[in-house]
Amino acid sequence: MEEQPVHKKLDKRERKNLILLICILLTFTVMNGTMFNVAIPDIAEEFNLLPSQVSWVMTGYILVFAIGSLMYGKLADLFPIKTLLTAGIILFASGAALGLFSPNYPTLLAARVLQAMGGASIPALSFIIPARFMPGERGKVFGIVSSTVAFASGLGPIMGGLVGGAFNWRFLFIFSVLSLIALPFLRRWLPEEEKRQTGKVxxxxxxxxxxxxxxxxxxxxxxxxxxxxxxxxxxxxxxxxxxxxxxxFIDPAMLKNVYYAFTILTSFLGTIAMFGMIFVVPIMARDIYSLSTVEIGLLLFPGAMAAGIIGQFGGKLIDRHGSYPVVQFAFLFVVAGSFLVSTFIGVPPWIISLCILVQYIAFPLIQSSTANILTQVIPEKRTGVGIGLFNLLNFLAGAIASAVFGAILDLQNVTLLLNPVAQNGSATIYANLFIGLSILAVLTLFIFRTIFKNFAEKHK
Structure with missing residues (x-):
């Protein structure tokens, strides 16, 4: 029988420091994504781009981020996490420095790619750290990690709106440069690891x-x-x-584990629904409501803040009741939130903000519960590659959502309204997109319940 790696046991203070480090790093990374999401209308206007073209600000970033997340996951099975995170943060900040002075669209895309090459290390390794160093508190820590993602995604639109509105969207890169502040804490708080497995990428x-x-x-x-x-x-x-x-790079043997394959499929489809909402809302807000960059941030802020709070509570739910009911509960919120947005597009923005809130709070619940399921269905020695593939598909879902929805929004004169209770007119295409997200969530929930019914009984 193959020997499992042995890691240093952390005391309470060391665990708290490590969780704090994860939260700091994730805050910088997630804010980088959501700040630029709010600024997409401004970038499109400055460079005279169509929605499908400007979507590459997110699509290109997320695509490299997705590949990098699996790459770092595999590297984590070979090299110390401390070394990988140090290199990743330096690359992330270097890309931000280039973006700060970007004079044209190609330079902006190059900066985003460089950022993604480094930034991918942060979420990829942030999910591996609890599994490796804090196995007894996985559900709790995954909940904290996911709620931090939600909190930062809510802070990002506000900061993006304030900075982009008062100055210029290029100044948003400054926040990513500040991630270098975390380096000395990373070097001090991350445990030293023994030599990892031999191998190559x-x-x-x-x-x-x-x-x-x-x-x-x-x-x-x-x-x-x-x-x-x-x-x-x-x-x-x-x-x-x-x-x-x-x-x-992707081991097909991993996908032969039915429960593993359908866990990452569930998270993949859930992430498409969430990233689709996050990408479409700023464009919709500018198109339908003529909101400013700051107002778009305020539109998203309540939902993201609620998601941060729910994420903390969700971690406790997972430890107490298991991941399976939490996944199902979360997808019901996606269904309801998407349907409400589709139905009420055109009403006052504060009502839309409440509808977005319903969908937003599902995000940390889906992330933390599916990540926790993965730790049950894959062996510890394969944690890096297993969670790496999980991250790859999650970020790939974001790239697909941005590209596909950007292409759909290029369509003109859409008259067929799929939601019979929604308002017709200029908002038809947006109403159709959100009802499509609701249908996607229903199908995902059905697949999850079918596959995991027996497995959930065994792991209560």
């Missing part, structure tokens, strides 16, 4: 997967059939590499 496999995904998303946003052919060719090569290479 499949760089070629990662590149092929990145080409497959980016070419496909380029086809979605531009209907370029050459990009579709490139995606198909790279996809075939990726599959060949996956099944012939000794240690592939």
């Amino acid at each position: 499949d760089i070629l496999g990662a590149v092929l997967i990145a080409i497959t995904i980016s070419a496909f998303l380029l086809f979605v946003t531009s209907l370029n059939f050459i990009a579709l052919l490139a995606a198909a060719a790279a996809g075939v090569l990726s599959a060949w590499r996956m099944y012939t290479y000794e240690d592939p």
Whole structure:
């Protein structure tokens, strides 16, 4: 039987310091995403971009972030987490410094890619740290991590609105540069680790997967059939590499575990619904309500703050009642929230803000409960790659949501209203998008209940 890695046991103070470190790092990373989400209308206006074009500010970032999250997950099985996080933060801040002085759209995209290459280390390793160093408090810590993500996502729109409205969206990069402040605490508080497993990372496999995904998303946003052919060719090569290479970037054996595969599928579909909402709302708010950047931030703020509070409570629910009822409870909120937004588009913005709140609070519950399920269905020695693939698909869901919804929003003269109780007119396309998210959540909930019914009984 293969020996499991042995890690240092942390006392109460060391655990609190480590949780604080995770929260600090996640705050910088998540704010970086949500601040720019609010600024998307301003970026589109400055560079004269369509929604499908400006979506690459998020899509490009999330795509590299997704690949990087799995890369760091695999590297965490080979190298100390402290070393990986140090390198990641330096790259993240360097990309922010480039973005601060970006004079044009290509430079902005390059800065976002560099940021993503480093920033991917933070959420990827933040989910591995509790599993590795605090196994007895996983549910609690995953709840804190997820609520921090929600809190930072709420703080981001406010800061993005204030800074972008008062100055310029480029100044939003300053917050990411400040992540360097966390470095000395990271070096002091993260435990030293013994030599990890020997092995190597499949760089070629990662590149092929990145080409497959980016070419496909380029086809979605531009209907370029050459990009579709490139995606198909790279996809075939990726599959060949996956099944012939000794240690592939994505191990197909992981996906043979039905419970693991459907856990990450559940999180993937839930994240599409959440990122879809976060991407569409700022564009909708500018288009339908003519809100300023600051007002868009205020529109999102109550929901994100409520999600932060619920995330703390959700961690305790997971430890007390298990992950399975929490997942189902969360998806009911996605269904209700998406339907309410679809129905009430066009009414005063404060009502829409309350509808967004209903959907927003599902995010930390889905993240923490599915992450906790993963720790039950994968062996400890595969935690890095298992959670890495989980993060890969979550961030890929964000890239897909941004690209697909951006392409849909390019459509003109949409008259077919899918929600019979929604208002017709200029808001039709937005109402249809949100009713689609509601239907997606219903299907995901049905799949989860079907697959996990027996497994949940065994793990009560």
